[in-house]
Amino acid sequence: MTMPAFTIFVVDDDTAVLKALTRLLRVNGLSIQTFSSPLEFLLRHDPSVPGCAILDLSMPGLDGLKLQQELATQHAELPVIFITGKGDISTGIRAMKAGAVDFLTKPVRDSELLAAIEQARERVVKITEARAQLDSIKARLARLTPREHEVLALVVAGRLNKQIASELGTVEKTIKVHRGRMMKKMGVRAVADLVRMAEKANIRPQD
Amino acid sequence: MNDTPLLGPAPAFKARIRLFLLRLKEAIPTPLLVAVAYFVGAEAAFLIGRLSDMSFAPFWPPNVVLFCALLLAPERRWWIYLVAAFPAHVLAELQVGMPTAHLLVAFSTNCSVAVLNAAALRKILGDLPWAVTLRTASYYILVTAVVSPAICAFGGAFGPILGGSPIENYFLCWGQWYLSNALGSLTLGPLFLTMFSDSPRSSSVAPPRRQAEAVILGVALAIVCATAFQFSNRTIALGFIPALLYSPLPLILWSTVRFGEKGASAAILIVAIVLLWRTLNSSSVFVAGNPEANVLALQMFLVGLAIPVLLLGASIDEVRHAEQSTSENEERMGLAAASANIGLWHYDPATERFWATGHCRSMFGLAPHVGLTHFTLINAIHPEDRQVAIEAMKAAANSEQPTVSEFRTISADGQTRWIRARAYSHFGDRGVPVRLSGILVDITDYKTAEAEAELQRREVAHLMRVSVLGELSGAIAHELNQPLTAILSNAQAALLVLAQTPADLAEVKEALEEIEMEDTRAGEVIHRLRDLLGKGKSTFAAIQFNDLIESTLQLLRCELIGRQIRVSMNLGDHLPPTYGDAVQLQQVVLNLVMNAMDAMSATPVSRRAITVSTRVTETGRIEATVADRGPGVSSEVRAKVFQPFFTTKDHGLGLGLSICLNIVKSHGGEINLDSNGEGGATARVILPTPEVDDG
Numbered sequence: 066m067t068m069p070a071f072t073i074f075v076v077d078d079d080t081a082v083l084k085a086l087t088r089l090l091r092v093n094g095l096s097i098q099t100f101s102s103p104l105e106f107l108l109r110h111d112p113s114v115p116g117c118a119i120l121d122l123s124m125p126g127l128d129g130l131k132l133q134q135e136l137a138t139q140h141a142e143l144p145v146i147f148i149t150g151k152g153d154i155s156t157g158i159r160a161m162k163a164g165a166v167d168f169l170t171k172p173v174r175d176s177e178l179l180a181a182i183e184q185a186r187e188r189v190v191k192i193t194e195a196r197a198q199l200d201s202i203k204a205r206l207a208r209l210t211p212r213e214h215e216v217l218a219l220v221v222a223g224r225l226n227k228q229i230a231s232e233l234g235t236v237e238k239t240i241k242v243h244r245g246r247m248m249k250k251m252g253v254r255a256v257a258d259l260v261r262m263a264e265k266a267n268i269r270p271q272d
Numbered sequence: 273m274n275d276t277p278l279l280g281p282a283p284a285f286k287a288r289i290r291l292f293l294l295r296l297k298e299a300i301p302t303p304l305l306v307a308v309a310y311f312v313g314a315e316a317a318f319l320i321g322r323l324s325d326m327s328f329a330p331f332w333p334p335n336v337v338l339f340c341a342l343l344l345a346p347e348r349r350w351w352i353y354l355v356a357a358f359p360a361h362v363l364a365e366l367q368v369g370m371p372t373a374h375l376l377v378a379f380s381t382n383c384s385v386a387v388l389n390a391a392a393l394r395k396i397l398g399d400l401p402w403a404v405t406l407r408t409a410s411y412y413i414l415v416t417a418v419v420s421p422a423i424c425a426f427g428g429a430f431g432p433i434l435g436g437s438p439i440e441n442y443f444l445c446w447g448q449w450y451l452s453n454a455l456g457s458l459t460l461g462p463l464f465l466t467m468f469s470d471s472p473r474s475s476s477v478a479p480p481r482r483q484a485e486a487v488i489l490g491v492a493l494a495i496v497c498a499t500a501f502q503f504s505n506r507t508i509a510l511g512f513i514p515a516l517l518y519s520p521l522p523l524i525l526w527s528t529v530r531f532g533e534k535g536a537s538a539a540i541l542i543v544a545i546v547l548l549w550r551t552l553n554s555s556s557v558f559v560a561g562n563p564e565a566n567v568l569a570l571q572m573f574l575v576g577l578a579i580p581v582l583l584l585g586a587s588i589d590e591v592r593h594a595e596q597s598t599s600e601n602e603e604r605m606g607l608a609a610a611s612a613n614i615g616l617w618h619y620d621p622a623t624e625r626f627w628a629t630g631h632c633r634s635m636f637g638l639a640p641h642v643g644l645t646h647f648t649l650i651n652a653i654h655p656e657d658r659q660v661a662i663e664a665m666k667a668a669a670n671s672e673q674p675t676v677s678e679f680r681t682i683s684a685d686g687q688t689r690w691i692r693a694r695a696y697s698h699f700g701d702r703g704v705p706v707r708l709s710g711i712l713v714d715i716t717d718y719k720t721a722e723a724e725a726e727l728q729r730r731e732v733a734h735l736m737r738v739s740v741l742g743e744l745s746g747a748i749a750h751e752l753n754q755p756l757t758a759i760l761s762n763a764q765a766a767l768l769v770l771a772q773t774p775a776d777l778a779e780v781k782e783a784l785e786e787i788e789m790e791d792t793r794a795g796e797v798i799h800r801l802r803d804l805l806g807k808g809k810s811t812f813a814a815i816q817f818n819d820l821i822e823s824t825l826q827l828l829r830c831e832l833i834g835r836q837i838r839v840s841m842n843l844g845d846h847l848p849p850t851y852g853d854a855v856q857l858q859q860v861v862l863n864l865v866m867n868a869m870d871a872m873s874a875t876p877v878s879r880r881a882i883t884v885s886t887r888v889t890e891t892g893r894i895e896a897t898v899a900d901r902g903p904g905v906s907s908e909v910r911a912k913v914f915q916p917f918f919t920t921k922d923h924g925l926g927l928g929l930s931i932c933l934n935i936v937k938s939h940g941g942e943i944n945l946d947s948n949g950e951g952g953a954t955a956r957v958i959l960p961t962p963e964v965d966d967g
Contacts (some may be wrong), residue, residue, distance in 0.1 A: 078833075082761075088779070088782075150751070172759070172760040173761070175761070
């Protein structure tokens with residue numbers, strides 16, 4: 066499958082700054098999309114394109130932090146790099162807590178900016194990998210029968226076959242068959258792997 | 273009796289007498305003193321001489337002594353003086369062997385004339401001391417030399433009748449009694465009264481030359497009188513009587529003119545004593561045959577002489593007093609004016625002469641000996657202000673309205689003073705200015721204070737600008753960071769491009785062009801800041817108000833974004849320029865927009881907006897408004913909002929709007945603050961434009 070190139074979304078209301086940043090990133094071989102207002106960005110950018118956003122913190126209409134919140138609800142995986150002309154600590158902390166990759170002050174040096182972009186790219190890669198993993202777990206879980214689901218939940222909760230059998234009102238032998246089949250469908254041998262997988266898929270151990 | 277001390281007693285001598293009398297007064301009750309004086313007066317009269325029938329002395333001082341004592345004493349104590357005089361009277365008259373009935377009648381008429389004189393004068397002229405004027409002298413003569421002795425003489429004339437004189441002589445006696453009393457009142461009375469009512473100040477300042485003059489005059493007068501009568505016997509036959517009679521007159525007039533009423537009465541007293549004495553000792557200019565008739569003629573002559581001379585003396589005193597009080601008034605006025613820092617002057621166009629108080633001279637830095645002329649005065653005025661001063665004086669000379677001008681003077685030592693001159697004309701009958709007069713006020717202190725206040729106002733305005741910019745520092749840093757960011761990014765991009773092969777030079781060129789542009793932009797920000805932070809002298813120049821607003825809002829752009837406030841500008845087309853200090857007017861706009869921003873801190877973000885508008889008013893002036901959507905202004909806030917230190921902000925100094933008011937006023941404009949239809953406040957500044965306000 067062909068993945069779209071990693072794209073930098075630059076949002077700044079100052080045309081000169083926007084142009085300059087664009088030039089800098091372009092000559093560094095990065096793919097860029099520019100937006101001159103936060104609203105334009107929210108409405109126009111393609112969430113399916115992997116990338117990161119470089120946001121000016123103070124912009125008319127919607128400030129950088131608000132935009133970050135908005136993005137978090139719409140498009141959780143998009144990492145945000147803030148650049149600001151008047152960096153104060155409290156705003157920086159708020160931005161970082163809300164998951165910003167970095168908080169850079171203007172005038173920003175290319176090395177800092179590129180490093181932040183690299184960091185964002187890594188985060189995107191990680192997120193992409195994690196999502197791929199989750200997708201495969203979910204696909205496997207989808208193949209389980211309801212009975213196998215029940216068994217899985219109890220196995221993850223650390224119950225022995227005998228206990229599972231009594232809870233489900235059947236005999237230990239039958240449970241062993243279900244369990245073997247479930248482990249095979251999930252593609253794991255050890256219970257520990259199953260537990261890790263269940264955690265990722267957010268399956269709560271059944272008490 | 274020696275004559276010199278009576279004419280013009282030497283001050284030291286007079287002072288000694290006064291001291292002696294004071295001591296005596298302390299030791300002896302006044303009535304006793306009066307009794308003694310009464311007795312001494314009678315003895316003196318007897319010494320000068322008596323008429324042959326012994327009934328009357330032709331000159332009778334005791335009555336004058338008593339009358340003067342009564343004038344000086346409170347009325348309720350008069351009886352004590354009268355009682356005290358009685359033994360003195362008895363003692364004196366018994367010496368000359370006066371019969372009892374005669375003695376009693378004489379005493380009672382003596383008392384009555386004294387009481388009548390004193391009571392009438394008190395009634396008419398009030399209590400002592402009296403100012404010596406023609407009026408007081410006239411009343412004095414009327415009462416003491418005409419009315420009162422004439423009435424009392426009807427009683428007095430009975431004395432000799434009771435003493436054995438035939439009744440046919442009644443009217444002769446009346447005449448003698450009358451004249452002897454009138455003469456006493458005219459000679460001794462004024463002397464006593466002027467001596468006793470003298471204020472200590474005027475008696476203590478007679479210079480030695482004046483004292484000598486008085487003594488010489490007295491002696492000369494006595495000699496002339498005595499000599500004239502000595503030769504009389506030989507010259508009468510030759511018909512020289514009038515010449516002899518008038519021989520003392522020049523000296524009497526001299527004495528009167530020089531010494532006023534005091535000199536007049538003293539001179540008359542000397543003449544009276546010498547002439548009476550000579551006449552009674554049988555050498556007289558009057559040749560009626562017997563001494564009584566001679567004395568009567570002499571008495572009438574003396575009374576006739578005394579009245580005009582006394583009136584002349586009083587007139588001279590009055591004039592002299594008026595002169596003195598005028599000069600005192602002038603001095604007082606000059607002093608008061610000088611202490612109020614005011615100089616008085618006038619100018620007579622006919623003679624081209626200036627008169628001015630000493631303070632005027634000091635204001636013009638002129639030494640006391642320098643003459644006041646056009647040249648010296650104009651020369652003392654600062655060259656730049658001469659035209660102003662001359663124009664103002666010309667205007668004053670041609671108008672009935674007073675003119676006011678302000679100019680500087682420079683003294684010889686280079687000291688500059690600010691003078692405010694007020695001048696007005698007095699027009700004569702033919703509408704020609706006869707006199708130009710006015711005042712000069714030294715306003716140097718006021719001008720200095722004004723300059724200092726102006727300096728302080730500028731300092732405060734500057735401090736406020738600095739503090740406002742301090743508040744905006746973050747926003748301004750951002751404003752400066754924007755171009756710097758663009759410059760850095762472009763520069764780094766260009767460097768990177770140049771490192772590549774082949775280098776894309778078009779890209780590099782574009783980057784450099786943008787660097788140049790952004791550098792200019794950064795420069796502009798710094799330029800604006802430097803103007804606002806600067807303390808430069810205010811410079812008036814033509815200003816496009818719209819440009820000023822745009823530039824100010826540019827400075828505030830980042831702060832407005834930070835506070836999430838939208839700004840809409842509604843700037844009128846074809847605004848005429850206004851004249852003013854760009855920095856100060858920018859401060860006004862800055863303050864008003866900052867206030868509008870602060871007012872909306874509690875306004876929901878979606879509603880936050882500032883509208884800045886300009887337009888040309890119906891009267892052709894420029895109107896700029898800044899409208900917000902804050903809470904608006906209440907009427908009590910509106911009343912105080914331009915007062916210094918009034919603030920509605922938690923951390924405000926309360927100086928912003930008061931400085932705005934100062935600035936706008938100094939530009940000849942108006943500023944006000946009112947609630948608007950949006951629920952917020954609108955600040956309105958109206959500024960003059962040269963086309964409208966100068967035309």
